[in-house]
Amino acid sequence: MAAEKIPYKIYLSEEELPRTWYNVRADMKQKPAPLLNPATGAPMSFDDLRPVFCDELIRQELDDDTREIPIPDEIRNFYKMYRPAPLVRAYCLEEKLGTPAKIYYKFEGNNTSGSHKLNSAIAQAYYARQQGLTGVTTETGAGQWGTALSMACAYLGLDCKVYMVKCSYEQKPFRREVMRTYGASVTPSPSMETEVGRKILAEHPGTTGSLGCAISEAVEKAASTPGYRYVLGSVLNQVLLHQSIIGVEAKTALDKYGVVPDIIIGCAGGGSNLGGLISPFMGEKLRGERDYRFIAVEPASCPSFTRGRFAYDFCDTGMVCPLAKMYTLGSNFIPSANHAGGLRYHGMSPVLSQLYHDGYMEAVSVEQTRVFEAAEQFARVEGILPAPESSHAIRVAIDEALRCKETGEEKTILFGLTGTGYFDMYAYEKFHDGKMTDYIPTDAELEESFARLPHVPGQDKTV
Numbered sequence: 001m002a003a004e005k006i007p008y009k010i011y012l013s014e015e016e017l018p019r020t021w022y023n024v025r026a027d028m029k030q031k032p033a034p035l036l037n038p039a040t041g042a043p044m045s046f047d048d049l050r051p052v053f054c055d056e057l058i059r060q061e062l063d064d065d066t067r068e069i070p071i072p073d074e075i076r077n078f079y080k081m082y083r084p085a086p087l088v089r090a091y092c093l094e095e096k097l098g099t100p101a102k103i104y105y106k107f108e109g110n111n112t113s114g115s116h117k118l119n120s121a122i123a124q125a126y127y128a129r130q131q132g133l134t135g136v137t138t139e140t141g142a143g144q145w146g147t148a149l150s151m152a153c154a155y156l157g158l159d160c161k162v163y164m165v166k167c168s169y170e171q172k173p174f175r176r177e178v179m180r181t182y183g184a185s186v187t188p189s190p191s192m193e194t195e196v197g198r199k200i201l202a203e204h205p206g207t208t209g210s211l212g213c214a215i216s217e218a219v220e221k222a223a224s225t226p227g228y229r230y231v232l233g234s235v236l237n238q239v240l241l242h243q244s245i246i247g248v249e250a251k252t253a254l255d256k257y258g259v260v261p262d263i264i265i266g267c268a269g270g271g272s273n274l275g276g277l278i279s280p281f282m283g284e285k286l287r288g289e290r291d292y293r294f295i296a297v298e299p300a301s302c303p304s305f306t307r308g309r310f311a312y313d314f315c316d317t318g319m320v321c322p323l324a325k326m327y328t329l330g331s332n333f334i335p336s337a338n339h340a341g342g343l344r345y346h347g348m349s350p351v352l353s354q355l356y357h358d359g360y361m362e363a364v365s366v367e368q369t370r371v372f373e374a375a376e377q378f379a380r381v382e383g384i385l386p387a388p389e390s391s392h393a394i395r396v397a398i399d400e401a402l403r404c405k406e407t408g409e410e411k412t413i414l415f416g417l418t419g420t421g422y423f424d425m426y427a428y429e430k431f432h433d434g435k436m437t438d439y440i441p442t443d444a445e446l447e448e449s450f451a452r453l454p455h456v457p458g459q460d461k462t463v
């Protein structure tokens with residue numbers, strides 16, 4: 001049996017570490033819609049984006065055509081510190097579930113940031129330094145992105161200024177200290193440091209913040225500080241591009257053993273890990289070479305795909321960013337405090353939004369207590385303590401495996417295990433104490449937010 005030859009962990013050698021990122025947009029017939037200038041409604045040009053982003057990253061952002069983009073040696077060497085990441089055959093979980101399904105997961109938690117975010121952080125910091133910049137600003141929610149960026153900036157000698165969503169700043173003091181260990185300066189957001197922060201605080205006194213607010217602050221700071229640019233850890237096309245290393249490695253490892261997944265599952269916050277994992281497989285589907293089922297998993301508390309609108313919206317609450325066409329809950333939507341951490345963004349990657357809209361991908365939403373049940377079940381048999389975000393994917397992978405148990409189908413399931421949950425023990429504690437609740441926004445709340453979507457000339461906002 002071929003299956004018996006497959007090891008628990010499929011490792012690739014350093015030689016096999018990918019040399020190029022794969023740009024899935026090159027294979028999309030319907031390209032993702034361009035970013036628009038909110039003042040004029042015209043597509044953002046290279047020059048429009050220059051005050052905020054570094055030049056090479058803008059080129060990557062706007063490049064819908066180049067299929068393979070070389071990974072510079074310095075980035076590839078940094079990757080070698082923690083990559084190639086293992087692809088694990090979840091034999092123990094399969095046995096525990098009693099399923100005929102074969103389950104694989106790609107583990108991205110093997111670095112200090114505890115997530116896949118380092119894959120893009122090092123790339124973005126590299127291009128910033130290459131341009132001779134002195135620093136970057138960013139936002140962080142749960143803290144993984146801020147940590148990843150701090151690590152990358154420390155390595156390359158760049159300043160790093162992080163606006164951290166206030167409730168996370170208070171709930172996760174150790175995350176903050178990790179960032180400071182790597183030399184970053186960390187400010188709780190909204191803050192009085194920026195004009196937009198002061199405005200948000202005046203309108204919503206006592207707010208514990210959101211990613212959308214923190215983005216506005218970070219963008220303002222970058223645009224007003226010489227030698228600085230802004231970087232973002234998810235949503236953007238360039239981030240999906242860098243994260244394609246996850247999928248390229250996973251596919252290389254599976255190909256070695258002739259394994260072809262039937263279902264590929266990932267959690268979706270802004271879409272970067274899911275987009276990265278599925279990219280090379282999606283490329284095959286788009287080119288008509290092979291069919292796969294792709295499933296995005298999002299929290300029921302922040303259901304951008306399953307209950308959002310496909311419309312142009314602001315990427316941030318302060319409305320200083322360009323407009324992106326994406327599945328969105330509205331940039332005014334501030335999700336209730338919950339433990340989905342990095343999955344609380346109001347919008348979704350324009351690439352994944354277009355693919356979902358065109359029927360290439362499915363999406364489901366799951367409630368957080370069921371997510372933590374899956375997290376615990378997984379930790380007890382596979383050993384790894386998963387991040388709450390990643391556990392959304394675990395939940396649906398288990399559900400699909402249990403479905404196979406009923407039907408007797410021997411499906412092959414691949415999911416992204418994006419990170420570890422060591423900084424999420426308050427959430428685990430709430431779950432264990434039976435104090436976790438499943439907040440789901442009402443239709444009325446969402447409608448109120450949709451009503452405030454920006455009006456873009458020539459665009460029907462209720463697609």
Ligand SMILES: *Cc1c(COP(=O)(O)O)cnc(C)c1O
Nearest residue numbers: 234269270271272273342389419
């Ligand atoms: C940030 C994060 C996510 C969600 O972000 P995406 O851009 O949707 O991938 C998922 N898992 C972990 C561990 C994260 O840190």
